[in-house]
Amino acid sequence: MSEKLTVSVSPHLHTGVTTQVIMRDVLIALLPAVVASVVFFGLRALLVEVLCVAVCILCEWAFEKICKRPVTVSDLSAAVTGLLLALNLPVGIPLWQAAFGSFVAIVMVKQLFGGIGYNFANPAITARIIMLVAFSGTMTSWAVPNLVDAVSSSTPLAILKTGEGTLPSLMEMFLGARDGSMGETSCLALLIGGVYLIARKVITWHTPVAFIGTVLVFSALLGQQPLYQMMAGGLFIGAFFMATDYTTSPPTPAGKAIFGIGCGIITVAIRVWGNYPEGVSFSILLMNILNPYICKWTQPKPLGGVKE
Amino acid sequence: MKLHGIHVPHRKNTVDSTPVRMPVPAVVTVPMSMNIGAPAKPVVKAGDTVKVGQLIAEAGGFVSAPIYSGVSGKVKKIDQLLGSNGRYDTTIVIESDGQQEVYEGITPPQVTDLDSFVEAVRQSGVIGLGGAGFPTAVKLKVKPEQVEEIIINGAECEPYITSDTRTMLDDADSIIEGVRLLQKYYAPQRVIVGIEDNKPQCVQKMKEAGRDLSGYEVAALPAIYPQGGEKVLIFNTTGKIVPEGKLPIDVGAIVINCTTLAVIAKYIKTGMPLVEKVVTVDGSAVAKPQNVIVPVGTSMKDVLDFCGVKSEPKKVLYGGPMMGISVASLEAPVMKNTNAVLAFAEKEAQAPVTTACIRCGRCAAHCPLNLMPASIETAYVNNEPEVLKELKVNLCMECGCCAFGCPAHRPLVQVNKLAKAMLNQYNAQQKALLEKQKEKETKEAAANV
Numbered sequence: 001m002s003e004k005l006t007v008s009v010s011p012h013l014h015t016g017v018t019t020q021v022i023m024r025d026v027l028i029a030l031l032p033a034v035v036a037s038v039v040f041f042g043l044r045a046l047l048v049e050v051l052c053v054a055v056c057i058l059c060e061w062a063f064e065k066i067c068k069r070p071v072t073v074s075d076l077s078a079a080v081t082g083l084l085l086a087l088n089l090p091v092g093i094p095l096w097q098a099a100f101g102s103f104v105a106i107v108m109v110k111q112l113f114g115g116i117g118y119n120f121a122n123p124a125i126t127a128r129i130i131m132l133v134a135f136s137g138t139m140t141s142w143a144v145p146n147l148v149d150a151v152s153s154s155t156p157l158a159i160l161k162t163g164e165g166t167l168p169s170l171m172e173m174f175l176g177a178r179d180g181s182m183g184e185t186s187c188l189a190l191l192i193g194g195v196y197l198i199a200r201k202v203i204t205w206h207t208p209v210a211f212i213g214t215v216l217v218f219s220a221l222l223g224q225q226p227l228y229q230m231m232a233g234g235l236f237i238g239a240f241f242m243a244t245d246y247t248t249s250p251p252t253p254a255g256k257a258i259f260g261i262g263c264g265i266i267t268v269a270i271r272v273w274g275n276y277p278e279g280v281s282f283s284i285l286l287m288n289i290l291n292p293y294i295c296k297w298t299q300p301k302p303l304g305g306v307k308e
Numbered sequence: 309m310k311l312h313g314i315h316v317p318h319r320k321n322t323v324d325s326t327p328v329r330m331p332v333p334a335v336v337t338v339p340m341s342m343n344i345g346a347p348a349k350p351v352v353k354a355g356d357t358v359k360v361g362q363l364i365a366e367a368g369g370f371v372s373a374p375i376y377s378g379v380s381g382k383v384k385k386i387d388q389l390l391g392s393n394g395r396y397d398t399t400i401v402i403e404s405d406g407q408q409e410v411y412e413g414i415t416p417p418q419v420t421d422l423d424s425f426v427e428a429v430r431q432s433g434v435i436g437l438g439g440a441g442f443p444t445a446v447k448l449k450v451k452p453e454q455v456e457e458i459i460i461n462g463a464e465c466e467p468y469i470t471s472d473t474r475t476m477l478d479d480a481d482s483i484i485e486g487v488r489l490l491q492k493y494y495a496p497q498r499v500i501v502g503i504e505d506n507k508p509q510c511v512q513k514m515k516e517a518g519r520d521l522s523g524y525e526v527a528a529l530p531a532i533y534p535q536g537g538e539k540v541l542i543f544n545t546t547g548k549i550v551p552e553g554k555l556p557i558d559v560g561a562i563v564i565n566c567t568t569l570a571v572i573a574k575y576i577k578t579g580m581p582l583v584e585k586v587v588t589v590d591g592s593a594v595a596k597p598q599n600v601i602v603p604v605g606t607s608m609k610d611v612l613d614f615c616g617v618k619s620e621p622k623k624v625l626y627g628g629p630m631m632g633i634s635v636a637s638l639e640a641p642v643m644k645n646t647n648a649v650l651a652f653a654e655k656e657a658q659a660p661v662t663t664a665c666i667r668c669g670r671c672a673a674h675c676p677l678n679l680m681p682a683s684i685e686t687a688y689v690n691n692e693p694e695v696l697k698e699l700k701v702n703l704c705m706e707c708g709c710c711a712f713g714c715p716a717h718r719p720l721v722q723v724n725k726l727a728k729a730m731l732n733q734y735n736a737q738q739k740a741l742l743e744k745q746k747e748k749e750t751k752e753a754a755a756n757v
Contacts, residue, residue, distance in 0.1 A: 246669070303678050
């Protein structure tokens, strides 16, 4: 027996769940939404998704190379950001705009703040908002879904807001046969992914339940149609995939509940009283900014800790 | 309220392995610092002959414990050995004659009252055998009216280890005898045996063995690590929280490991002090995982030679994988508080790659004491002892739940250890500054008069 032994501090066991495993799970959870986007919006959806993922990975790699930092693309977080951003875009988005958005997400929102774990706001959400402001035309021009004959070119939320046009049925809403960003329309696909994430313990139920529940209750209180409010817009993708981002949301169940409720209230407030038909992205960004305070308010109390 | 914890793989491969006595090793190396507190002082010198159970080192202070020889033979030398804590420790090296002759002076101690009971525990050389190594007599030197609950720790929540399990299955009567002694001298309201429910055979055995006792109960606790942690066990059996800076006895509780209690009972019956240990030998490098009985001071190399290795050990631990200490050399001896020798092959020995914290909150969500390891790490890196104080890093028991689940492989336990040292140093500096200031003020006051 040789005498070369590894010496390290305990514990000497690990779950095996690394950042890469978590991000891979998020990608797996988004697969149903990817499939739905292709079913309802055609192959161009896939093209935009591949492009955004590729640009995000490339930007992360290039930025880290230039800054002489360790390259972290293998943790797959850039791929998650790229895919989430793509799913939040309309299918007809010009490719250069999608690429620009990916650059904003990775370089401006994520890497300039220090990379994974240090960004204060969700990169995909923030990039989408910047694109919405910068390219308001293309970002709000909705292609007609494949499976519906309707010639409508406005989202259910816009119809709800203006009262013009025909609303899709609740079943069409649930399956995703409606106008909207290519990954947000299918509640079914997003629900499958969300349940997968909860089952894999990547996220907990607190944020999505608080977020969606608040939208239901608050919109009902304001005399809106709660089921449409729940399934329209980007609520499902936001509640399951964006408001649950580790770095920009609180870690404790109480914090997650506050975060989700806050998101829900802001979403409905923007939808009902704001200029924009949709408020999910803004609500998450605003709550991202409040996140450090929520973390502070909900800080766990050490067991047996004595105040001095 | 439920304390956080983690589900660890149990890997209790040796649960059915009745301990076998290993052939006497040729040499034993007995360290003087096996217990928390002052090291023992050798009372033998090179050339002396010793027998099994003979005193070779006396307690070096109040918080200390005497040491007895586990072999018969000749003291070869008093030596220095680099311990796993990085410090040199005095050791007594004894060459065994293989005869295992028992010391003539072995007689059962006279135990008639509380004082003589505590004195007997002191003489037995027993320290916390669950791994902590705190001299048991010190823990038992309390007024009986203080004691409300005595908790017998049979949780054995670390993966792999089954030595306490074997004590409960093979020697339940000694544990019960110990319970009788504790009930006689401390008259606690409750004696609770805490056992994780992944050992139903132990739960049953301990229930049966103690069926004639009153004020005795067996608690089958969920197998959630660190169930056997002192504060965790107290909370889960009594609902009491031990406040910061206080001892279990301050809330009326005493926790004693089941094997510790069995050894004490046997010493009082026979007079044979703690000279040997049951250790679980397991791990991916071990050919035949089993429980073995070895004299204290037996080298890990001898233990592994006896059990055989199927691949070269690359990481060898004292104790379990969650809190065990990795050794730098196989010369490291089995100590009083060693309950397992785990040898791992190349795969488990590889150091993981640490990546950036993604603030997932798993560390805080897993911490049984509700600490925030990620924030502690930041405060430590930023050299902020005041923040460390607020974050209560001193409460950390280093159970490893945080690092076990960290997706970024942050060395959180290591940082907590360093952070505690930083805080201690800071507190000492603050205290010294305060004293200096006081001194100055007194001097000035004196000068003004």
